[in-house]
Amino acid sequence: xxVKVINRVEARETCERKGDLKQVRRNLNPELHPxxxxxxxxxxxxxxxxxxxxAKPFVAALEGxxxxxxxxxxxxKRLNSLISGSASGELFLWDVPERRTIYNYxxxxxxxxxxxxxxxxxLCFSCGDEGVVKMWRVPHAxxxxxxxxxxxxxxxxxxxxxxxxxxxxxxxxxxxxxxxEKVDVWDHxxxxxxxxxxxxxxxxxxxxxxxxxxxxxTSCGNDRSIALYDIRSxxxxxxxxxxTKTNSIAWNPIEAFNFTCANExxxxxxxxxxxxDIAKNVxxxxxxxxxxxxxxxxxxxxxxGSYDRSIRIFKYDGGHSRDVYHTKRMQRVFGVRYxxxxxxxxxxxxxxxxxxWKAKASQKMGTLLPREKSKQSYNAALVKRYGHMPEIxxxxxxxxxxxxxxKTKQLRTTVMESERKKQRNRIKHSAPGSIQPKPQRKKxxxxxxx
Amino acid sequence: xxxxxxxxxxxxxxxxxxxxGTKVVLATTGEGPNKVVDRKLKGRMKREGALDREAAKNxxxxxxxxxxxxxxxxxxxxxxxxxxxxxxxxxASLVEVxxxxxxxDLKLEDHGPYACNYSRDGRWLLLGGKRGxxxxxxxxxxxxxxxxxxxxxxxxxxxxxxxxxxAAAQKKQVYxxxxxxxxxxxxxxxxxxxxxxxxxxxxxxxxxxxxGILRYQDTSxxxxxxxxxxxxxxxxxxxxxxxxxxxxxxxxxxxxxxxSPNMTVPLVKMLCHRxxxxxxxxxxxxRYLVTIGSDKQMKVWDVRTYKLLHAYFCSAPAKSVxxxxxxxxxxxxxxxxxxxxxxxxxxxxxxxxxxxxxxxxIRQVSFCPYEDVxxxxxxxxxxxxxxxxxxxxxxxxxxANPYQTRKERREHEVHALLDxxxxxxxxxxxxxxxxxxxxxxxxxxxxxxxxRAAIQSRTTKQREKNEAKNKMKGKNKxxxxxxxxxxxxxxxxxxxxxxxxxxxxxxxxxxxxxxxxPSSLKxxx
Numbered sequence: 001x002x003v004k005v006i007n008r009v010e011a012r013e014t015c016e017r018k019g020d021l022k023q024v025r026r027n028l029n030p031e032l033h034p035x036x037x038x039x040x041x042x043x044x045x046x047x048x049x050x051x052x053x054x055a056k057p058f059v060a061a062l063e064g065x066x067x068x069x070x071x072x073x074x075x076x077k078r079l080n081s082l083i084s085g086s087a088s089g090e091l092f093l094w095d096v097p098e099r100r101t102i103y104n105y106x107x108x109x110x111x112x113x114x115x116x117x118x119x120x121x122x123l124c125f126s127c128g129d130e131g132v133v134k135m136w137r138v139p140h141a142x143x144x145x146x147x148x149x150x151x152x153x154x155x156x157x158x159x160x161x162x163x164x165x166x167x168x169x170x171x172x173x174x175x176x177x178x179x180x181e182k183v184d185v186w187d188h189x190x191x192x193x194x195x196x197x198x199x200x201x202x203x204x205x206x207x208x209x210x211x212x213x214x215x216x217x218t219s220c221g222n223d224r225s226i227a228l229y230d231i232r233s234x235x236x237x238x239x240x241x242x243x244t245k246t247n248s249i250a251w252n253p254i255e256a257f258n259f260t261c262a263n264e265x266x267x268x269x270x271x272x273x274x275x276x277d278i279a280k281n282v283x284x285x286x287x288x289x290x291x292x293x294x295x296x297x298x299x300x301x302x303x304x305g306s307y308d309r310s311i312r313i314f315k316y317d318g319g320h321s322r323d324v325y326h327t328k329r330m331q332r333v334f335g336v337r338y339x340x341x342x343x344x345x346x347x348x349x350x351x352x353x354x355x356x357w358k359a360k361a362s363q364k365m366g367t368l369l370p371r372e373k374s375k376q377s378y379n380a381a382l383v384k385r386y387g388h389m390p391e392i393x394x395x396x397x398x399x400x401x402x403x404x405x406x407k408t409k410q411l412r413t414t415v416m417e418s419e420r421k422k423q424r425n426r427i428k429h430s431a432p433g434s435i436q437p438k439p440q441r442k443k444x445x446x447x448x449x450x
Numbered sequence: 451x452x453x454x455x456x457x458x459x460x461x462x463x464x465x466x467x468x469x470x471g472t473k474v475v476l477a478t479t480g481e482g483p484n485k486v487v488d489r490k491l492k493g494r495m496k497r498e499g500a501l502d503r504e505a506a507k508n509x510x511x512x513x514x515x516x517x518x519x520x521x522x523x524x525x526x527x528x529x530x531x532x533x534x535x536x537x538x539x540x541x542a543s544l545v546e547v548x549x550x551x552x553x554x555d556l557k558l559e560d561h562g563p564y565a566c567n568y569s570r571d572g573r574w575l576l577l578g579g580k581r582g583x584x585x586x587x588x589x590x591x592x593x594x595x596x597x598x599x600x601x602x603x604x605x606x607x608x609x610x611x612x613x614x615x616x617a618a619a620q621k622k623q624v625y626x627x628x629x630x631x632x633x634x635x636x637x638x639x640x641x642x643x644x645x646x647x648x649x650x651x652x653x654x655x656x657x658x659x660x661x662g663i664l665r666y667q668d669t670s671x672x673x674x675x676x677x678x679x680x681x682x683x684x685x686x687x688x689x690x691x692x693x694x695x696x697x698x699x700x701x702x703x704x705x706x707x708x709x710s711p712n713m714t715v716p717l718v719k720m721l722c723h724r725x726x727x728x729x730x731x732x733x734x735x736x737r738y739l740v741t742i743g744s745d746k747q748m749k750v751w752d753v754r755t756y757k758l759l760h761a762y763f764c765s766a767p768a769k770s771v772x773x774x775x776x777x778x779x780x781x782x783x784x785x786x787x788x789x790x791x792x793x794x795x796x797x798x799x800x801x802x803x804x805x806x807x808x809x810x811x812i813r814q815v816s817f818c819p820y821e822d823v824x825x826x827x828x829x830x831x832x833x834x835x836x837x838x839x840x841x842x843x844x845x846x847x848x849x850a851n852p853y854q855t856r857k858e859r860r861e862h863e864v865h866a867l868l869d870x871x872x873x874x875x876x877x878x879x880x881x882x883x884x885x886x887x888x889x890x891x892x893x894x895x896x897x898x899x900x901x902r903a904a905i906q907s908r909t910t911k912q913r914e915k916n917e918a919k920n921k922m923k924g925k926n927k928x929x930x931x932x933x934x935x936x937x938x939x940x941x942x943x944x945x946x947x948x949x950x951x952x953x954x955x956x957x958x959x960x961x962x963x964x965x966x967x968p969s970s971l972k973x974x975x
Contacts, residue, residue, distance in 0.1 A: 005541075
């Protein structure tokens with residue numbers, strides 16, 4: 001008879017000598033790991049709770065302006081600099097990590113409406129109510145070097161005969177476009193516009209260049225239109241008229257044929273520039289006019305600021321916002337920008353403050369240890385996997401809203417519900433097929449012009 | 451025909467190859483994403499299913515390298531040698547010194563009979579004598595950790611979440627002691643307790659006794675989670691199902707009941723024996739239940755279908771039963787111990803081992819986890835015997851580590867508390883957590899039935915209409931005649947027949963696969 005019995009030698013199972021690493025043994029037999037699903041679910045629930053516990057998105061406020069801030073621009077070449085312009089004509093260059101102004105650009109006598117930084121990152125252009133574009137020099141933001149703010153005057157001026165509302169710089173060449181009564185394209189070297197585009201009589205609100213197909217740009221104006229232009233052909237391409245005015249446009253930097261526009265009707269619309277007859281997506285959640293929008297450099301998310309005193313972060317294909325940020329002191333938000341690394345969000349509001357927020361509310365900033373990193377990704381995966389469970393869904397979806405937004409939201413839901421009900425009844429009591437309900441994505445489009 | 455059938459099967463199953471080159475066939479999960487209408491969800495489910503399969507495949511791949519120890523066994527060299535003839539002295543003489551030292555007798559003449567309980571890592575042993583002797587031992591090192599004389603009857607003993615605390619069911623109440631032997635708690639709610647069991651993932655201590663009331667107490671918060679009246683009289687047999695945390699009680703009327711803290715009535719109640727149920731045990735996979743009764747029967751039940759699989763005859767009513775990690779069944783009656791191998795999924799012809807304990811009657815047998823050892827608590831103390839092939843040779847350090855240090859134990863305790871499950875996760879199918887709730891089978895069947903009946907009634911009506919001759923203009927057009935004919939083709943049985951064929955096909959497939967599969971893939975079969 002052969003007999004074999006389990007006989008472990010303790011020294012071999014633990015550590016033979018004192019300095020040795022302890023042995024870890026695994027047995028993946030599922031019978032030794034009962035309640036696998038239930039344990040995972042419990043962990044997912046804890047992870048969801050922790051995520052909300054650590055959700056502290058507000059990082060800092062940059063104070064210094066003496067009037068409401070109208071515009072924001074970030075430097076495409078540097079992570080640490082931000083430019084903001086206010087209604088009193090101030091234009092500040094901020095060192096973001098130090099949270100102070102480096103340069104005070106002196107020269108605007110009336111409100112600054114828009115600001116942009118050139119593709120090289122060493123020049124910036126601002127325009128305002130006095131109808132002059134001013135070119136300024138942008139230094140490297142010193143890291144903890146200079147302590148006092150330096151006044152700076154404009155390097156060059158470009159005089160236009162109109163009130164300017166928007167400006168944006170070309171991504172590859174030394175060109176920039178301004179929006180006023182017409183859309184002008186300027187060269188750094190010339191005092192008169194290179195191109196002028198006129199389509200319709202009304203004034204234009206803002207312009208944005210395409211980051212990839214860089215000669216194409218869009219504008220939106222008071223005549224409720226969104227227009228596409230090509231510098232190479234020197235003509236406007238398409239025009240889309242919606243029911244309400246569009247305030248701002250942002251191109252998706254990764255899928256550069258898609259752009260999102262912030263509309264007066266509380267929604268954002270994502271369009272494919274090749275198919276303007278239907279929106280790709282309608283992003284709802286704001287309860288007042290959306291004033292500005294900006295994409296994350298990853299192209300997967302964008303941030304929007306609204307007249308309802310909140311900023312929201314949407315997934316590029318999400319119908320509702322992923323997160324909402326607000327504080328008691330933050331007023332109407334006129335400008336929002338993502339930081340160059342996609343981990344922060346800046347907002348400029350009427351209360352004379354630029355605010356810095358984390359893009360992911362519960363993210364721990366700074367260098368993570370490998371174990372922390374793996375734990376966090378494990379938690380994220382768990383929440384994603386069990387996100388459909390009612391308990392977890394409730395926790396992850398819950399956001400506290402200020403009373404004004406909460407009440408308005410309720411009111412809007414009631415209005416929309418009654419409209420829907422009316423439409424349903426209308427269809428029910430009409431001849432079959434006589435009423436064709438229009439899809440949500442087409443509803444707001446009035447016409448498309450070539 | 452046969453070839454095409456085989457092709458269809460192979461398309462539906464994924465192949466994996468273990469590290470040792472064995473070919474493994476993974477079954478598809480059946481009711482998968484195909485039935486889901488939502489496209490986004492469907493995609494997500496597909497991805498997650500693929501991830502699951504990938505993980506299982508990887509587990510199968512590394513199992514060969516991880517599981518370095520072989521399990522114990524008794525291998526007869528010729529047909530005349532029988533394993534059940536082998537005596538303990540012979541076993542001890544044939545194995546290594548280290549293993550032979552695990553066979554020992556503790557002579558505790560005045561305090562017996564003894565109840566015993568091993569900790570979940572197999573390192574610690576708890577003894578409780580009928581005359582009030584409580585002892586905790588580090589049995590492999592032959593050391594006594596603590597010893598108490600409580601001066602009243604000890605009916606059962608049980609480790610709590612780790613080796614630091616243990617519970618003892620005494621004459622009136624249940625007490626909790628720590629490893630220094632100091633009484634930590636007296637749980638007055640638990641009166642006249644006969645049996646104790648602890649659910650480690652839920653931190654629940656369950657007790658049942660003379661009152662026939664099953665009580666669950668959360669040992670981390672201290673509150674009584676549930677209290678169920680079994681209404682079946684005093685209860686002396688209890689065990690837990692390690693797979694789903696359901697507690698099973700055996701009653702004097704021959705019934706057993708399955709309980710969860712969430713339901714005031716038993717989840718399952720089944721009549722198992724003629725006469726009282728003496729003891730019961732569920733195996734590690736939660737598939738097989740073994741009950742022994744005063745009717746001299748040992749019965750093996752399938753817990754999934756609640757059907758009797760095999761019945762074994764004992765020469766006397768057995769008193770105690772236990773199933774080891776690798777599926778060996780140990781039973782005792784009088785002073786005799788019998789161990790059965792392969793007795794669960796097939797009917798065994800002869801016992802695997804026999805043992806005669808010459809020291810009075812045996813109160814309890816208990817297999818030690820991760821060791822080939824069977825502990826016997828009897829009238830004159832405690833004995834430990836060798837049963838090759840009983841324990842799982844490869845332990846998982848993160849589940850139960852016999853060589854745990856104090857620091858590791860503390861860390862493990864924290865993690866266990868973080869992952870503590872709520873009592874409402876105790877259900878018959880623990881894999882149901884996080885699943886989409888579909889319509890119950892009966893409702894689906896009912897809906898199908900209604901649908902079929904509606905179609906049936908419509909066609910019969912049409913047929914009747916067709917039968918009634920109606921000589922009118924336009925009724926004799928070729929298309930109309932063709933349509934009428936089609937209506938008369940009888941297809942009423944078609945759907946039922948199709949279903950029958952499908953079921954047969956599935957049965958054929960299921961019977962072929964699932965042999966020679968690594969244990970980490972077994973859940974797919």
